[in-house]
Amino acid sequence: MSEQFVNRIAPIANLDLVAVVMEKLVNRQDGLPGFAVYYGPSGWGKTTATVAVANRSRAYYVQMRSAWNRKTLLEKILFEMGIKPTGTIPDLLDQISEQLAASRRPLILDEFDYAASKDGMIELVRDIYEGSQSSLLLVGEEMLPNKLKRHERFHGRVLSWLPAAPVSLDDARKLAAIYCPDITLADDLLSHLVTLSHGSVRRVSVNLVNVYDAALIEGWDQVDRSAWGDRPLYTGDAPKRRGSI
Amino acid sequence: MSATTARKAKPMQSAGGRGSFQRIWEAIRTRREDFTAFLIHSDSMATLGAIQHYINALVKGGYVERINTRSKCNDQQHFRLIRDCGIEYPRLNAKGEPIQRDLCTEALWRTMRIVGGEFTTRELAVQASTPERAIAHTTASVYIGQLIKAGYVVKVKAASKKSPPRYRFEPQRYSGPRPPVVGRNTYVYDPNLDKVVWQEEMNHDDF
Numbered sequence: 296m297s298e299q300f301v302n303r304i305a306p307i308a309n310l311d312l313v314a315v316v317m318e319k320l321v322n323r324q325d326g327l328p329g330f331a332v333y334y335g336p337s338g339w340g341k342t343t344a345t346v347a348v349a350n351r352s353r354a355y356y357v358q359m360r361s362a363w364n365r366k367t368l369l370e371k372i373l374f375e376m377g378i379k380p381t382g383t384i385p386d387l388l389d390q391i392s393e394q395l396a397a398s399r400r401p402l403i404l405d406e407f408d409y410a411a412s413k414d415g416m417i418e419l420v421r422d423i424y425e426g427s428q429s430s431l432l433l434v435g436e437e438m439l440p441n442k443l444k445r446h447e448r449f450h451g452r453v454l455s456w457l458p459a460a461p462v463s464l465d466d467a468r469k470l471a472a473i474y475c476p477d478i479t480l481a482d483d484l485l486s487h488l489v490t491l492s493h494g495s496v497r498r499v500s501v502n503l504v505n506v507y508d509a510a511l512i513e514g515w516d517q518v519d520r521s522a523w524g525d526r527p528l529y530t531g532d533a534p535k536r537r538g539s540i
Numbered sequence: 541m542s543a544t545t546a547r548k549a550k551p552m553q554s555a556g557g558r559g560s561f562q563r564i565w566e567a568i569r570t571r572r573e574d575f576t577a578f579l580i581h582s583d584s585m586a587t588l589g590a591i592q593h594y595i596n597a598l599v600k601g602g603y604v605e606r607i608n609t610r611s612k613c614n615d616q617q618h619f620r621l622i623r624d625c626g627i628e629y630p631r632l633n634a635k636g637e638p639i640q641r642d643l644c645t646e647a648l649w650r651t652m653r654i655v656g657g658e659f660t661t662r663e664l665a666v667q668a669s670t671p672e673r674a675i676a677h678t679t680a681s682v683y684i685g686q687l688i689k690a691g692y693v694v695k696v697k698a699a700s701k702k703s704p705p706r707y708r709f710e711p712q713r714y715s716g717p718r719p720p721v722v723g724r725n726t727y728v729y730d731p732n733l734d735k736v737v738w739q740e741e742m743n744h745d746d747f
Contacts, residue, residue: 345654351671374717377627378555
């Protein structure tokens, strides 16, 4: 098996960041807090990094929803653990804590913003941690740390705050190898894509696919900014207002 | 009977289908301090052979220890659980080493669910791989082919000359954390539902 086929995930900076923090979290010393918060705007590669970490540590992954109440959250976590939920909220909490403590597998709560606005939910998640002393990774949007700041007792239990890294030129090169195979992209075009993306890995990837399609049509082997000219690129901005109607 | 009824914690039970190893493991966890193969047999209804085989693997793997020495041939060997790893039974070979095989489909199943959106089999294999355990592209494409038959995955774009086909996972079909099992290309079994979700149709003409 050639390296080309095995190693096709772009080892972008975010992946390493989260992997390191997760390792730190799982192997932390007794007494250190067990939460890590991973936050950043959408499209910055949070999900890709989260799934890589979840696969490495066989973590239980739960994506939160705005409509959930305390009992739903517990039931969903138990569902994810493959345990039949039986009994009242305290019973469910005990079952989750027991399973987390015994299996030593971390718990990842994605879209944690939905819980951050509700005091009851925050306290419940803290109960899960206190009952199991397990590792919890909370993933959310850019404002998540500010929302958590209101909860003093929760805030203090966070081992590390991890902002998602914006896409870099280095990342763009790695992404280009995947999305634009066999085509040489000049650095000026890549850095243009990075600037346009406002940090988003997703937008860079979308534009790389655009470049690849154009290159196939035009028969380019290498592309730079001048060859690209002013062809449209995806910026993610909402369309401008049209002229007077 | 005492007048006050103290609430007794019910033992946890795993959801979905439970194979014999899972039933043995749950019986061991319930009796954790002291058990024999016969007691586990009466609790789990697994065969004694399977129980003894699995307990041996657990002893070698360091999950269970012997707590008495047999001096007479009709002495029962008693055991105790020393390392509890939760509700899911540890998958061990006869030497007590963990089996990695099932983790590949589990990773593919998990990755499809978390990532959402469309993917090619190659992208999926890459995202589900970890540095310690690479997943071959063929593993992913064979598995996806079976999941399509069972309706968990749909093909959204056919293959063209330039690009491979793209697939999408049906999130409403996510039945639980355990990956569906593909059996010899003739059926797909979903352990979360404890149901065979797809079966090859018999061709009666060939019989």
